[in-house]
Amino acid sequence: QVFSQHCPFLMGPIECLADLVTPDTDIQVTLSIFELASAAGVPCEVDPALVTTLAGHRTEGSSPEEDYKVSCLLLVFVAVSLPLLADDPASLYNPELDGHNNNLHCLAKAIVQLSAALFTVHNKNIEVHLKEFLLV
Numbered sequence: 001q002v003f004s005q006h007c008p009f010l011m012g013p014i015e016c017l018a019d020l021v022t023p024d025t026d027i028q029v030t031l032s033i034f035e036l037a038s039a040a041g042v043p044c045e046v047d048p049a050l051v052t053t054l055a056g057h058r059t060e061g062s063s064p065e066e067d068y069k070v071s072c073l074l075l076v077f078v079a080v081s082l083p084l085l086a087d088d089p090a091s092l093y094n095p096e097l098d099g100h101n102n103n104l105h106c107l108a109k110a111i112v113q114l115s116a117a118l119f120t121v122h123n124k125n126i127e128v129h130l131k132e133f134l135l136v
Contacts, residue, residue, distance in 0.1 A: 003041060014040045021045075027123055046126075050117040064122065071118040076128065078111060079136035 004011045018037040021030050021063040036047040058067055085091055099105045115133065119126045 001041075002132055011040060011042075015042055016035065018042050018044060024129070027120065031057060034122075046116045046120050047113055050113065051120050054117050055121045067111070068124070069120045072129070074118070075111075075115060075133050080132055 008050055011028060014037055017033050019031055021102070023083050025033075030046070034044040034046055038044050038048055058064075073130070085102075085104060085107070086100065091104045094101055112130070115130060116126050119129050
């Protein structure tokens with residue numbers, strides 16, 4: 001916000017670039033734009049630092065298809081775990097904390113960010129996989 005007030009001539013083009021990114025945009029161009037926007041403090045759909053970290057930690061000796069299957073299985077694991085987390089007594093809302101004791105209120109954001117980064121690494125459609133997650 002301070003940067004926008006002091007340098008609107010710089011922030012305007014960065015925000016416009018971030019708004020122009022579509023799912024059809026090349027993945028390398030998208031990550032470059034999001035990295036620039038993220039460094040300037042503009043919120044992005046996909047965290048470029050997380051994508052870079054996940055891309056650098058691929059399992060040795062496994063094929064990209066196996067890594068993709070592991071990513072899909074991770075989402076299935078999270079989906080199956082949600083009812084168990086909801087039953088946990090620590091999942092009750094605590095007004096003193098303005099949240100849950102086990103930080104369950106952060107789970108939705110974590111799922112969206114992690115799945116966006118994982119499926120960006122694999123160059124897959126994020127929206128389709130999140131719809132499948134909701135079905136599970």
